[in-house]
Amino acid sequence: MTSSASSAPVSADQHLSERTPDVIAVDPHCSGVKCDGGDGALGHPVVYYVFDGCDHVECKYCDRIFVRR
Ligand SMILES: [Zn+2]
Secondary structure, three states, rough: OOOOOOOOOOOOOOOOOOOOOOOOEOOOOOOEEEEEEOOOHHHOOOOOEEOOOOEEEOOOOOOOEEEOO
């Protein structure tokens, strides 16, 4: 048996350079959401989004995604 399970070096240091967007579930009866980015460095001016027929909206400031469900 010559074949050895050679563990090829896998570059495990692939950092996700982008933030993983938070997905926030909101009440399905809501017509819109308010987002201020939360606390800390992610904070941003308060913005309001309306779903406008969609099931989700994405905050253009902090990339949070609000999903009605
Ligand atoms: Zn936001």
